[in-house]
Amino acid sequence: MTARLRALDLVHGYPGRWPRSRQGHRALRGINLGIEAGQAVGLVGSSGSGKSTLVRCLLALEKVDSGSVQFNDNPLVPGPVSSLRWYRRFVQYVPQNPAGSLDPRMSVQQLMLEPLRQLRIQGEHRQMIHRALERVELDPGLLGRKPAELSGGQNQRVAIARALVPGPSILLADEPVSGLDLPLRDAVLGLLEKLVRQDGMGLLFVSHDLSAVSRLCSRTVVLESGRIVEEGDTLDMFHTARHPATRELLAAIPQLGTRTGAA
Numbered sequence: 001m002t003a004r005l006r007a008l009d010l011v012h013g014y015p016g017r018w019p020r021s022r023q024g025h026r027a028l029r030g031i032n033l034g035i036e037a038g039q040a041v042g043l044v045g046s047s048g049s050g051k052s053t054l055v056r057c058l059l060a061l062e063k064v065d066s067g068s069v070q071f072n073d074n075p076l077v078p079g080p081v082s083s084l085r086w087y088r089r090f091v092q093y094v095p096q097n098p099a100g101s102l103d104p105r106m107s108v109q110q111l112m113l114e115p116l117r118q119l120r121i122q123g124e125h126r127q128m129i130h131r132a133l134e135r136v137e138l139d140p141g142l143l144g145r146k147p148a149e150l151s152g153g154q155n156q157r158v159a160i161a162r163a164l165v166p167g168p169s170i171l172l173a174d175e176p177v178s179g180l181d182l183p184l185r186d187a188v189l190g191l192l193e194k195l196v197r198q199d200g201m202g203l204l205f206v207s208h209d210l211s212a213v214s215r216l217c218s219r220t221v222v223l224e225s226g227r228i229v230e231e232g233d234t235l236d237m238f239h240t241a242r243h244p245a246t247r248e249l250l251a252a253i254p255q256l257g258t259r260t261g262a263a
């Protein structure tokens, strides 16, 4: 069965922080979205449009107000680690900032073992770790190092390898290339591209970087104020954007040769 993750009529609100906003804040307002193995879907939108909240809902980290998140037609309910182990084997998360998400006290070896132990995955852990490192082209000689002893790009590869080690079918990546310099960004995009095109991984790629989205994702969804305002084939959409929110995102791409400030 092809792995399939879906959001169905998803509504999520954060509780109000002030007495005068008792109604709270609706971060997602009726989202319908599907991600399948072998497909890369881009999720773009202005800051505060609800992208990270949607990722958290898809990871079953947030309780939804209405609608549901389903994996292979099984509804997900946020709860203790034990109730979601089955799901975390199939759907893994790649964080934006590996420096913040990797425990600085742990070696790469320990960081790689952690998800296998947490998810109670049986088998030859050493082999699984080596295979994951190979997929991200990371030297196994680095297994004894800690995050502070690695470069930013190596840490991002560790974060991706950690997501890969349980053998998931779908990755949810929230701004995985932001903050990386151009060669590293290209290398990480190349890895993700290979995972999708060669290994049949499903990918939800959240990014402000529309050129990265157009390189990786055949389909793109534009979020604005918690709603999907445009979706479709990425290149078609970027050529003939209909919604003002999409046009605004495209207009914000820096053009080569454009100067800012006084001439």
Ligand SMILES: Nc1ncnc2c1ncn2[C@@H]1O[C@H](COP(=O)(O)OP(=O)(O)OP(=O)(O)O)[C@@H](O)[C@H]1O
Residues within 6 Å of the ligand: 014, 015, 025, 027, 045, 046, 047, 048, 049, 050, 051, 052, 053, 054
């Ligand atoms: N814990 C929270 N409590 C209350 N409101 C929140 C919380 N987290 C996010 N929000 C609000 O929900 C909305 C969506 O936030 P979210 O972080 O999902 O947006 P985003 O599109 O990921 O933004 P960015 O691109 O800046 O990361 C925003 O208005 C934000 O202020």
